[in-house]
Amino acid sequence: MERDSAFLPFNRCNLPASLLGSLPFQFHPAALALDGVEVLHRSLFKHLQSQPDHTARAQRFMDYMSVHFCLETLEEAGLMPDSRNKRANANYLRVLRGWAFDSNGREGAVLKGWVESRFGLTVQYHQGYYPFDRCKGLYGTNALESQLDLVYTYCQYELGLSHSLQRHLTLYRGVNALDEYRILKREGRKAVVLLNNVSSFTHNRERADEFGDYIIEARVPVVKVLAYYDLLPKLLRGEGEFLVIGGVYEVDISS
Incomplete structure (x- = not known):
């Protein structure tokens, strides 16, 4: 595709x-x-x-x-x-x-x-x-x-x-495999990937590590956050969870 x-x-x-x-x-x-x-x-x-x-x-x-x-x-x-x-x-x-x-x-x-x-x-x-x-x-x-x-x-x-002075948030996503991601370019830990049109991330790296063997770290534009864990009372179960609008991202992949 x-x-x-x-x-x-x-x-x-x-x-x-x-x-x-x-x-x-x-x-x-x-x-x-x-x-x-x-x-x-x-x-x-x-x-x-x-x-x-x-x-x-x-x-x-x-x-x-x-x-x-x-x-x-x-x-x-x-x-x-x-x-x-x-x-x-x-x-x-x-x-x-x-x-x-x-x-x-x-x-x-x-x-x-x-x-x-x-x-x-x-x-x-x-x-x-x-x-x-x-x-x-x-x-x-x-x-x-x-x-x-x-x-x-x-x-x-x-x-x-x-976050009036910030244009980006550093967020993390833990995954067990990279099969569901379209990796467009990769050099060592740096990669350019096409994320799903919406994905869950967290601001807590340790929390992301609980969800998989790989951690995807991304600088996410604030304007691409559609909801987050304490936006409304008891909104999202995951600690520090952010829902992020997708597209092409440069990310850091570590294991």
């Missing part, structure tokens, strides 16, 4: 996939924004500015999500009474926690499909039938991908406050 096949010709953000997924973008990242999200939800971000700390902003965000997407009153969103048990938990929290449990399951496919749709980066690896898992995960949900739009935008808002 050619590297160009990793990039779709269209997406729903301000930069083309061939640019935001490229190696030069890793070195010199630019602002990323999903089309129309900040404008549509302007009132949310206005209210966030008045909140005194991260905990208060997280609660405000979750309250907004519940009201805007009718997460606790699904009948108002068109839910039929006999289908409540099937849809009650089909929301952004279910997707992110499901990813932490099994990134190759239904919720993992939904998240990979969202990245594909919004950023134009195609799925490189999914253990299972990806189109089926994605459709099953989205079926009967209430604007689930739009919920994820807000998660990413809120994540970037918070990172802008806590």
Whole structure:
């Protein structure tokens, strides 16, 4: 498969996939924004500015999500009474926690499909039938991908406050084998790889070492972080976990 096949010709953000997924973008990242999200939800971000700390902003965000997407009153969103048990938990929290449990399951496919749709980066690896898992995960949900739009935008808002002077984060990923990675170039420990369109990393090298024989170390652009472990209460199970948007990266591989 050619590297160009990793990039779709269209997406729903301000930069083309061939640019935001490229190696030069890793070195010199630019602002990323999903089309129309900040404008549509302007009132949310206005209210966030008045909140005194991260905990208060997280609660405000979750309250907004519940009201805007009718997460606790699904009948108002068109839910039929006999289908409540099937849809009650089909929301952004279910997707992110499901990813932490099994990134190759239904919720993992939904998240990979969202990245594909919004950023134009195609799925490189999914253990299972990806189109089926994605459709099953989205079926009967209430604007689930739009919920994820807000998660990413809120994540970037918070990172802008806590890492305003940083353009990169050094993150680590432990793997047992390199088979699922497309290594485009390698010289010793340095390698250029095409990562899956979304992957889990951690800021704790020792934690990454628990997950495999190899450790991938990457300087990840802050704008490519779509969620992280303490963005919202009890969001991700993994200690220090970050969800990272993929593309081509220069990494250090050690064992």
